[in-house]
Amino acid sequence: MLTESESAVAREVLLHGPISRRTLAARLRLSPASLTRLARPLLSAGVLVELDDDGDGTVGRPSRPLDISPAAGTFVGVKLTGDRVHVAATDIRADLLDARDRPLDDPSPRGACLAIVEALEALGRDDVRGVGVSLGGHVADGVAVHAPFLDWHDVPLARTLEDMLDVPVAIENDVVALAEAERWFGVGRGIPGFLVVTIGAGVGLGLVVDGRTVRTPDAGIGTVGHLPLRADGPPCPLGHRGCADALLTTTAIERR
Numbered sequence: 001m002l003t004e005s006e007s008a009v010a011r012e013v014l015l016h017g018p019i020s021r022r023t024l025a026a027r028l029r030l031s032p033a034s035l036t037r038l039a040r041p042l043l044s045a046g047v048l049v050e051l052d053d054d055g056d057g058t059v060g061r062p063s064r065p066l067d068i069s070p071a072a073g074t075f076v077g078v079k080l081t082g083d084r085v086h087v088a089a090t091d092i093r094a095d096l097l098d099a100r101d102r103p104l105d106d107p108s109p110r111g112a113c114l115a116i117v118e119a120l121e122a123l124g125r126d127d128v129r130g131v132g133v134s135l136g137g138h139v140a141d142g143v144a145v146h147a148p149f150l151d152w153h154d155v156p157l158a159r160t161l162e163d164m165l166d167v168p169v170a171i172e173n174d175v176v177a178l179a180e181a182e183r184w185f186g187v188g189r190g191i192p193g194f195l196v197v198t199i200g201a202g203v204g205l206g207l208v209v210d211g212r213t214v215r216t217p218d219a220g221i222g223t224v225g226h227l228p229l230r231a232d233g234p235p236c237p238l239g240h241r242g243c244a245d246a247l248l249t250t251t252a253i254e255r256r
């Protein structure tokens with residue numbers, strides 16, 4: 001288990017590496033000695049590796065840049081919809097190693113957990129370090145508070161899956177998870193703010209401001225889906241004329 005300071009070093013290298021020790025220390029506001037002390041256990045545990053050349057091109061004593069170890073194990077992302085389980089295995093930088101999906105015949109919490117366990121077993125990887133599950137709806141502290149596509153209320157999904165899989169499990173609203181993925185590894189890497197708009201079974205909005213993903217208490221409740229777009233548009237199932245849900249979702253488009 002890493003300390004909070006060691007985790008901060010590992011996360012910074014994961015997001016910005018390869019990175020010189022000088023830049024890393026400056027980003028984390030650490031003295032060179034503190035950085036050396038924090039990096040040492042990460043290097044000996046094989047979480048970080050030292051590269052040969054001096055990454056920042058400065059003259060003088062070489063400061064071997066640090067990078068995250070590519071052999072840090074496999075991570076699994078799960079996307080749960082009302083009728084399918086999608087799983088993807090990646091390395092620690094979210095580069096895809098394998099992806100599969102299967103029908104979710106029993107969308108009860110127990111049925112979904114069993115389907116996730118089976119899908120992970122089918123990947124056949126014995127070095128899974130962590131699992132992240134995303135689903136539509138309101139999620140808080142590992143609990144699916146309300147997931148309308150699954151008809152779930154207050155399901156302690158993270159804890160149940162951790163017991164079944166014996167690895168750390170995080171769950172997140174699907175749009176927040178997508179915004180986080182883009183901020184860490186995708187098009188949002190290195191830019192301070194952006195929006196993610198998702199259009200499918202519903203309309204979702206993810207927001208990154210000042211380098212942080214905004215998590216409001218109403219994330220996943222679907223407020224953006226009912227933004228009015230056209231006063232003379234068709235009604236959505238809740239009766240709003242011309243809201244985003246009435247015009248943009250898959251069902252709305254199929255209806256026309």
Ligand SMILES: [Zn+2]
Pocket residue numbers: 225226227236237238239240243244245246
């Ligand atoms: Zn509406």
